[in-house]
Amino acid sequence: MGAVLYHGEPNGASLTVLAALAESGLDIPCRPIALLAGARHSLPGIAEPIALDLGIEGEGPVLVAGGEAMTESVFLAQYLDELAGGCGLQPDDAYAHWEMLMWCRQITERLSPAAALLGNLASSQAAIAAIPADDFAALTAAIVSDDLRARWQALHDGTIDAAQVADSEAKVDQTAQRCEDKLADGRDFLMGDFSIADLVTYSWLAGMEPIRPAAFAERPRTRAWLARVAVRPCILAAMAMASTPEPLKTWAPGPEINRWG
Amino acid sequence: MTDVTLYHWEPNANSGKPMLALMEKGVPFASHYIDMLQFDQHKPEYLAINPQGTIPAMTHRGAWGSRVLTESTAIMEYVNAAFAGPDLMPADAQDRWRVRWWMKFMDQWLGPSFSMIGWSVFVGPRVRERDPEELAAAIERIPLPERRRAWKKAINGDFSAEEMAESRRRVALGVAKLEEELGKRDYVGSDAYSLADINIFNSTYSLPLSQPDLASKDKTPNIMRWLKRVYEREAVRKTWAMGKTDMAARYSLVMEGII
Numbered sequence: 311m312g313a314v315l316y317h318g319e320p321n322g323a324s325l326t327v328l329a330a331l332a333e334s335g336l337d338i339p340c341r342p343i344a345l346l347a348g349a350r351h352s353l354p355g356i357a358e359p360i361a362l363d364l365g366i367e368g369e370g371p372v373l374v375a376g377g378e379a380m381t382e383s384v385f386l387a388q389y390l391d392e393l394a395g396g397c398g399l400q401p402d403d404a405y406a407h408w409e410m411l412m413w414c415r416q417i418t419e420r421l422s423p424a425a426a427l428l429g430n431l432a433s434s435q436a437a438i439a440a441i442p443a444d445d446f447a448a449l450t451a452a453i454v455s456d457d458l459r460a461r462w463q464a465l466h467d468g469t470i471d472a473a474q475v476a477d478s479e480a481k482v483d484q485t486a487q488r489c490e491d492k493l494a495d496g497r498d499f500l501m502g503d504f505s506i507a508d509l510v511t512y513s514w515l516a517g518m519e520p521i522r523p524a525a526f527a528e529r530p531r532t533r534a535w536l537a538r539v540a541v542r543p544c545i546l547a548a549m550a551m552a553s554t555p556e557p558l559k560t561w562a563p564g565p566e567i568n569r570w571g
Numbered sequence: 572m573t574d575v576t577l578y579h580w581e582p583n584a585n586s587g588k589p590m591l592a593l594m595e596k597g598v599p600f601a602s603h604y605i606d607m608l609q610f611d612q613h614k615p616e617y618l619a620i621n622p623q624g625t626i627p628a629m630t631h632r633g634a635w636g637s638r639v640l641t642e643s644t645a646i647m648e649y650v651n652a653a654f655a656g657p658d659l660m661p662a663d664a665q666d667r668w669r670v671r672w673w674m675k676f677m678d679q680w681l682g683p684s685f686s687m688i689g690w691s692v693f694v695g696p697r698v699r700e701r702d703p704e705e706l707a708a709a710i711e712r713i714p715l716p717e718r719r720r721a722w723k724k725a726i727n728g729d730f731s732a733e734e735m736a737e738s739r740r741r742v743a744l745g746v747a748k749l750e751e752e753l754g755k756r757d758y759v760g761s762d763a764y765s766l767a768d769i770n771i772f773n774s775t776y777s778l779p780l781s782q783p784d785l786a787s788k789d790k791t792p793n794i795m796r797w798l799k800r801v802y803e804r805e806a807v808r809k810t811w812a813m814g815k816t817d818m819a820a821r822y823s824l825v826m827e828g829i830i
């Protein structure tokens with residue numbers, strides 16, 4: 311049975327994986343799905359659903375391979391790179407690889423939940439709130455993860471408090487500063503060579519430019535880096551798969567905000 | 572003299588991961604015990620190594636000078652890639668993906684719930700009796716604001732009923748899913764012992780003692796079979812012998828229960 315990649319518009323987690331797939335040159339068919347219609351929770355042909363049911367990333371892409379649902383964009387990018395026999399998205403050196411993993415973890419643990427929250431508030435909350443009650447009940451009933459369902463519900467009910475928004479804005483600012491610092495030595499890409507770190511950071515940060523312009527105003531190196539990544543062939547290929555003129559403005563419920571410390 | 576120094580607490584949760592990975596690879600390392608209950612991890616000597624004030628951390632000296640590595644799972648991946656010895660990652664790309672998925676599931680979803688429960692029933696009560704002024708000063712020294720909040724809650728017993736219930740829900744669900752997974756494969760995520768086993772073992776090894784309602788011969792035969800196999804590894808025995816508190820004594824108790 312051939313693999314299929316189910317994905318949303320090229321933004322956030324879906325953008326990372328679509329771009330990694332383009333970079334890998336692998337021939338895996340892609341099927342766009344309507345994340346805000348809950349399509350991710352009724353995918354066909356899945357015998358091993360745990361990574362879909364209890365994924366941490368929220369409404370990210372799902373690669374179905376051999377009946378197994380595979381999720382988490384950074385790991386899918388690693389998988390595609392490795393399946394292609396190494397397409398250059400991961401450093402070979404153990405220490406450089408550790409640095410890349412650490413960077414990606416900072417992004418997925420801190421930036422992604424923050425960006426998803428701000429992005430959803432800006433662009434999808436109204437649509438989620440407008441889903442008729444019966445449809446919304448059916449949609450959320452199909453979501454296996456209680457905590458992901460709670461994130462949909464909070465957007466639907468508009469119960470996101472100001473402190474969470476402020477915390478998320480601070481995290482976007484911190485990420486932009488972290489990029490600015492990393493790029494200070496004149497390097498073109500975050501780890502030196504182009505890598506998954508650029509894909510995942512771009513995927514969650516690029517859509518923050520219109521929402522949180524203050525994070526970028528005084529950070530010219532980060533803006534220049536965003537512009538450099540935007541024209542990488544793999545990003546252009548992923549963007550070409552959009553079905554809307556502004557894919558960086560499409561969001562769906564994302565990862566949860568760290569509840570421990 | 573060894574090139575590797577590991578700063579760790581008990582062979583448990585995050586500290587146990589790089590300890591066990593180094594032991595499995597046969598990499599000699601200098602052990603630097605950080606007593607978490609004495610707040611050693613927030614003292615200036617340690618903050619000079621890891622400014623975040625969390626354990627574990629590892630230094631690796633070589634031609635490049637001295638490197639500091641943090642984040643237990645990422646340290647394990649580094650150890651596996653940087654040193655000779657048995658490969659602790661499977662060769663198949665999909666198995667590798669699964670191993671990483673399970674480690675994230677533990678590190679970012681299930682583990683924090685274990686931590687919350689552990690801190691409220693074990694860490695908090697142990698630390699609480701100390702001089703309040705000394706404790707206040709210790710909390711002041713914690714670099715991460717979110718950790719400062721967590722320590723305050725642990726010391727004051729302030730975890731809400733709601734968040735404790737959510738943590739218990741996650742632990743019960745996570746254990747049930749692990750049982751399912753180990754019914755499909757010999758080890759976590761693949762049919763070979765890997766970093767995912769090390770990762771998950773370090774947070775589940777005492778479940779049959781601490782949560783017999785969730786993990787037992789009757790309820791979770793696959794987990795028990797897996798625990799026994801992992802417990803029997805020489806690297807595990809050697810690592811557990813490095814423990815200094817009565818946590819290490821649980822090792823023999825659990826073994827007795829399993830065999």
Ligand SMILES: N[C@@H](CCC(=O)N[C@@H](CS)C(=O)NCC(=O)O)C(=O)O
Binds near residue numbers: 583626641644
């Ligand atoms: N994500 C980090 C977390 C490290 C961590 O939080 N370690 C705990 C001990 S298991 C700690 O340092 N707690 C003491 C404190 O926060 O003060 C890792 O996996 O290494």
